[in-house]
Amino acid sequence: MAHPLHHAESSARKFGGVPSDYQAVHDWFDASKEHLALFTHRAMRHHALGLFEAERVFGLTLTNSAGRDIPVRWIGEQHIREDCQGRIPSMADWLRRIQPEPWMANGHIDRHPGDEPCGDPRAAWASEVAAGRTVLGLKDWMAARARPATQTA
Numbered sequence: 001m002a003h004p005l006h007h008a009e010s011s012a013r014k015f016g017g018v019p020s021d022y023q024a025v026h027d028w029f030d031a032s033k034e035h036l037a038l039f040t041h042r043a044m045r046h047h048a049l050g051l052f053e054a055e056r057v058f059g060l061t062l063t064n065s066a067g068r069d070i071p072v073r074w075i076g077e078q079h080i081r082e083d084c085q086g087r088i089p090s091m092a093d094w095l096r097r098i099q100p101e102p103w104m105a106n107g108h109i110d111r112h113p114g115d116e117p118c119g120d121p122r123a124a125w126a127s128e129v130a131a132g133r134t135v136l137g138l139k140d141w142m143a144a145r146a147r148p149a150t151q152t153a
Contacts, residue, residue, distance in 0.1 A: 004030045007079050014078060017064030025058055025075045039083075043094035046083055050091075051076045 004026035008019035011026070032044035045053065054076045061069040080088050125141050128134045134141055 007082060010082060011070075011075055011078060012064075015064060015070045015074070016066040016068050017070075021062065021064040022075055025054060025062070025072060026079055028054060028057060029076065029079045042083060043098075046080045047089050047091045047094055050080070051088070 004023065005019065007026040007029075008022040011017075011022035012019045015022075029045050029050065030041070032041040035041065044050075051073050055072050058072045060073075061071050062075070063069050077088060121142055122138060125134070125138050128141065136144060
């Protein structure tokens, strides 16, 4: 299927009512096309987790114009199966196919002057001792560093 309208028409044939009864659900599943108009946009919602997210957004059921209550999950399953060759993948099925790039890993925390050291404070304390900036023991050094933050709060 190429367009949410075609999915909505398919839903109307399958569950009754008219396409507009289902349009919002199908638009939601395909909303990621706004960011990437390739089939890979489906990684955002075309999976089992997406089905449960759709229920949280639209409720467990919707009442079509024929007065029939249709589970939103059924509508989502129909949409995903039509787009994914009859299967409902897991989110992991999509994520494990992402090609890792260097920028995706090895994140860092921006440091600003005066920030508390990240990680094990013993390394910062040992560096202070080695540089001759303190003669305090670790416990006293940590307490001395905590006092200014406590006094300003």
